[in-house]
Amino acid sequence: MADFQAGGADHPDLLIVGVPLAWWLAFTRCRLKAVAETLVSMPLVLPPSVLGFYLLLAFSPQSALGAFLDSQFHLRLVFSFAGLVVGSVIFSLPFMVQPLQAGFQSLPASLAEAAYTLGKSRRQTLFRVLLPNVKPALLSGIVLSFAHTVGEFGVVLMIGGNIPGETRVASIAIFTEVESLNYATANFYAGVLFAVSFVVLMTVYLVNKRYLRPT
């Protein structure tokens, strides 16, 4: 199933996009901050199918962006696994960015300033000072966005379609099986999804607890 694949492929991408974005949002004094914050948080309130619909329009080979991606990079994001990953990165972004941004903002400003006076660049400061000190926030970002990726339905169905072995994710597979009255298979999928999610979340929480313990 594409689910955990998407969850797995998602996470590195989500971190690459989410960490710098959260850092920027936490420390910028740029006036566009409010707009950026709103855009990042939109998936929280917008029905997933709305986002999926717009992404479908944007990525379709008939649109400017879709045509550009197709002609320049031979990248077709509609009804493909890659498109699914892009869609779910955007959709899960608030779950990664918000805890991280709050984590960064809770650190004393002097921490980053101390690193700057010690001659360290912003990047070195982010990766060696700030990020290691917001580990709990990072972990909750990962947990929330992972859980969200696994459970999502609307965006995936819109942009990924329902292609077995390619873009069929568990939640959609369950829906399909129920529709064709295959309750036993649906039950099996649902059970697997439940068990795997439980184990993953449990593991992360246990690890998190260990980090939070003062040494």
Added chain:
Amino acid sequence: MIEFAAQKALHTAEGNIRLDVAFRVAAGEFITLFGKSGAGKTTLLRILAGLTEAEAGRIVVDGEVWFDSDAGIALPPQQRKVGFVFQDYALFPNMTVRGNLEFALEDGQDKQLVDELLDLTGLTELQGRKPVALSGGQRQRVALARALARKPRLLLLDEPLSALDGETRLRLQDEILKLHRLFGITTLIVSHDLAEVFKLADRVLLLEQGRIAQDGKPAEVFAEHKASGKFTFTGEVLEIAPNDVVFAVSVLVGNQIVKVIATAEEVACLAVGSKVMLLSKAFNPMLLPLR
């Protein structure tokens, strides 16, 4: 040699004031910035370090221009080579004591300096600990050692000892002095504590409302009359008790309370909480009020 001139609008608790200061510092000097909170001391230090930008001014250190508003030059803090000790120490919680010091080294710099600094500040035994497991005084030592690890040109200390108890404070003052002399490093310290100013600094810049009100040796700046006592201490009046025709004034000097007999005339310009200079001439101790 530092040439410093800066102007900046400050929004303080007591309203808006304008920071407008200019001074020169000779190499190796130990200078205290003294003044009420909101007078602009911390901002001045931050402008020097590049953490806050002045609206106008010029900063030249050893011939290198760090800031020049006319020429549009403003070096980032990374390129200024200052050691900055923050009021909250700003130790990196994810690193050990040793890790904090090693982080401060520049690429390719010899790690031997870390051992040396750990040894000088008595932290060798604690080098494997994380900052949470240290006392306030120990944290302050780490911050001090870390600030020196990069071999900075300037050491800037923002009220480094204000959160510590009396005894630790005195010991750390000695340590700061020791390191200052050993490295011969030009040092600026923000302080609220008169005794500290007298003990540490060659020179005081008294800041009032964003301007330098006085500049000179501590004894010159704080005593209204020039004292010629043999021993001088600074202290704070704790109690003024009438005793027949004279008064017994209890003065806190360092950690000790000293009772001094004073005449009604001398007591007239004192109140509980007054800062005083206690000086002992050949016969009797005298109290002089400080500003």
